Amino acid sequence: MTSKQLQEKEFNINDAINQLGETKKFLVGRRSDTDFEKTLVDAGELAEELDVPALFEPDPIRIRKKRKQFTYEADDEPIYNLKEKFKVNFYFAVIDTAIHLAEERFTLMQQISSVFGFLYDVYSLQNTTPKQIMEDCLNLEQALQHGESKDIDAFDLCNELQAFA
Known part of the structure; x- marks a missing residue:
């Protein structure tokens, strides 16, 4: 919805700033374990409708240990649970990127509005x-x-x- 509003000819910068703020709030709200579970349920239902298997399959690759460069480096615990691995490495990464981009656009729109806003x-x-x-x-x-x-x-x-x- 926000993307379409930002592309409209009849562009109102104040409404766009408000919409970007709401989008950021929505994305921040989606970055939780409960919303991740809801997203998995929705994705499972969609996969069922499309006759696509909705299972996390294990990686056939063995996890290698990296040599530590210094003695004070902590060991990174590998994530063996595939659902948890998906949540950390994909879901939260995508949500974090979207939050960062919305925040960046929000800041740019506020800067533009502070200079040109009175003309709108x-x-x-x-x-x-x-x-x-x-x-x-x-x-x-x-x-x-x-x-x-x-x-x-x-x-x-x-x-x-x-x-x-």
């Missing part, structure tokens, strides 16, 4: 003080400035936005 809702400019509009325009001018070169003039933009409001 021109109707709210009627209730905004001229001082606040000027501050937002100055922030935008600074963000779009490269050296001495400016893409916009904050005072002109402020005057146009106030007239437009």
Whole structure:
């Protein structure tokens, strides 16, 4: 749902930020043992519908011991339970990656909104003080400035936005 919203033409950055926050909460909630069990049940039902075996098969490869480089290194206990191995090495890894990516996009959207956000809702400019509009325009001018070169003039933009409001 979030991915589709981020790709829409009528893109509202504030709604996208809220949706990304909800997605992150959902993913963090899914990173638990009980949700893993629910996911296994759902996957088992789907596999049954598709006539696919839903069993964890043992690896035919023998687990090798690695030589330790230093005496203070702790031994990593190998996971022999295939269900636990799947949970740790795949399920939690995928959930952690998704949480990280959602958090990254959430942060980027907030940064973009802090600079351009006031332009997305021109109707709210009627209730905004001229001082606040000027501050937002100055922030935008600074963000779009490269050296001495400016893409916009904050005072002109402020005057146009106030007239437009």
